[in-house]
Amino acid sequence: MTGPTPRTRGEELLLARISAAAGRARIGRRRATYAGTGQPTPAQAGPLRVIRRLPAFVRYGRSAATKARADARLDLYEHGMTVVIKGRIHVIRYDTTSVFHTSIRPAHDAGRAGALGVHTLTDVEGKRVVLYGGPEHSVAEEWAAEVRQAVLRAQLPWALATLDQGERLAFGGIWLTREEIGSAEVAARWPQVRSLGVEHGAVRLDIDGTWHTLAATASTIRNLFVLRALVEHLRTDGGRS
Incomplete structure (x- = not known):
């Protein structure tokens, strides 16, 4: 039986940098680690990153990354996470980040079923980090749900x-x-609100049985998931504190 592969000097240095960045941001203890690969996307969409859990990446081997080199790492902590892309560490705090989610079907993949789920998050410096996963990357949905x-x-x-403060x-x-x-x-x-949902990419509100569009996109x-939780909470208690 062979033991785990020893970390290289570069991996040790990267881990030390990640731990230092997480410590400065005070995001607590590390809970999980994911690895990923990057693929080029249209300029207007910004870079997209695929994230897979490390054990899965190892299980499928290097062949899983032949089309795009592994260049991303995501570490989940108690109060935030770090994302390393091309050697740069982004620190994201759960209490301040903005998360945007959409689904796209890449032009080069038009013949395949399923779309790519894209998550864009803001880091502590206000910069955007874009991550994605599709039907073949079910573990990406695992980290996305956790986040x-x-x-x-x-x-x-x-x-x-x-x-409650009237704001x-x-x-x-x-x-x-x-x-x-x-x-x-x-x-x-x-008291008039029955539900908030998304239909054909638009955010809609059911008011007394009639649906109204609040946002087209x-x-x-x-x-949006925080907004939906707020709406469910407030509509069920009629807005009472």
Whole structure:
């Protein structure tokens, strides 16, 4: 039986840099590590990165990365995460990041089933980090779900406390208070609200049984999953504190 492959000097130095960056940001202990590969995308879309869990990457071997070299690493911590792309470390805090999600079908992959799930996050410097995964990268959905839940746990209490203080929250062009929710075109008090959903890429609100569009493009709404949790909470208690 052979033991684990020893880390190279470069890997040791990278791990030390990641740990130092995480320590400076005070994001707690490391919980999980993922590795990934990068692929070129249209300039307007920005760089996309595929993230896979390290054991899966090792299990499928080097052949899984022949089309694009492995150049990304993602480490999940208690209060945030780090993403290394081409040697640069991005630190993301769950309590301050903005997460945008969309799905695309790459032009070079038009004949295959399924789309790529794209997650764009902001780091502590306000820079964007773009990560993606598709049907063949089911583990990418594993880390994506973990990140969404961590961001929700970190930001939902603050959002509710802000509303309790009588302030207004904005998610793109959608706003909400303890009394009502709305956009430039429509507004409703919480007792009128039945549900918030996404249909054909648009964010829609069910007001007394009639659906209204709040935002034409869901992918432009930061932390849409936080907004949905807030709407569910506020509509069920009628906006009461």
